[in-house]
Amino acid sequence: MFDTKEQLEEYIEKIFNNLELFEWDVLHVSTNTDRAEVIEILAKKFVHESLKNDINFLYITDIENIKYNKIKQAMFKEIVGEWVFFCDDVLSYSKDDALNAVKKEGRVNFINKIVSSYFQKFHSIIFTEMFDSFLELFNNMPITKNKQIFIDKILQSSLNRDAKSITIRKFSQLYGRVRIAQDLKNKEITKLNLRIKELMSKLHSTQDINYDEDNELLYDIEDLQEDLEDLEEKGLYEFDELIAKLRENMLESMRIASLGV
Known part of the structure; x- marks a missing residue:
């Protein structure tokens, strides 16, 4: 994809300063419909798998145990995971190099802004999945x-x-x-x-x-x-x-x- 390492580094610098480019190349989304579909998939994964002990009413024993902060943390990990996959699949960049690229100044904050934006716009999708798990108490x-x-x-x-x-x-x-x-x-x-x-x-x-x-x-x-x-x-x-x-x-x-x- 790139002839020289310098071109690759320039592209990486560019992608972490251009939200639309990052979303299109790495996350494969460009519209709110695309973003909502991604959050719907993540909501099911979080509530029923990775965060079930933290946000699924079938598994928590007290509402004080609900850990909303873990939702954003999990979203951050998912985006980083997509970045690592993109680096390996498209850029021929190793996992270590991909993770090191994220750690450079400003890039963690860049991803956090994406997480905050998605959570602000689409939190109701995740919370609806949580609410559905509450109603599942009656079927369990x-x-x-x-x-x-x-x-x-x-x-x-x-x-x-x-x-x-x-x-x-x-x-x-x-x-x-x-x-x-x-x-x-x-x-x-x-x-x-x-x-x-x-x-x-x-x-x-x-x-x-x-x-x-x-x-x-x-x-x-x-x-x-x-x-x-x-x-x-x-x-x-x-x-x-x-x-x-x-x-x-x-x-x-x-x-x-x-x-x-």
């Missing part, structure tokens, strides 16, 4: 007495700052709403699955080949399968107004709690 059977007490503590804590605006303050109140929302979601999923099955059956039962009709059926099936994927990704808050209000409340509480970390 059995629901023990200790789990009920833990849920009550969360609903009556600083994570539910504006609790007066909603009527959900106890496990028993939220449990019923979650069950209803899950049933509504399951019914919608069942309807789509049945419709897909009907169209598949119609497609395979046709005796005479009619390319136009078959193609139309295939397009309809493909559209329904996409709708099904979207539906399965929907959070329960999209099926219940009070859960939606609780989500909004908790996300704002998380945002406030994360300030300054």
Whole structure:
């Protein structure tokens, strides 16, 4: 890619002084849609894997144990990891050289600015994944007495700052709403699955080949399968107004709690 070491060093200096270039070459993003998609992937990774003991309600035992600062730290590591991969894959730069390049004056701060910008714009994506893990407490059977007490503590804590605006303050109140929302979601999923099955059956039962009709059926099936994927990704808050209000409340509480970390 570069004829001389000097050209390589000039490029590295340039990329750490040009946000758009760094995002395009290293992170492969250029729009907020791209950035949001990256954060969605990282949110699932952080909540369900690398930071599950710090931000996933299925694993933490006290809200005081939630470590918001680790989210930014993990984002920093991910960006550095992408830089190292880029250096190895494109620049033929060793891992040690890539890491040493990051350590030079101003470059850590450059990456931290990216992290802060992404977190400020897209924190709700991560916090929504955390909120979903809170609702998963109701699906993680059995629901023990200790789990009920833990849920009550969360609903009556600083994570539910504006609790007066909603009527959900106890496990028993939220449990019923979650069950209803899950049933509504399951019914919608069942309807789509049945419709897909009907169209598949119609497609395979046709005796005479009619390319136009078959193609139309295939397009309809493909559209329904996409709708099904979207539906399965929907959070329960999209099926219940009070859960939606609780989500909004908790996300704002998380945002406030994360300030300054």
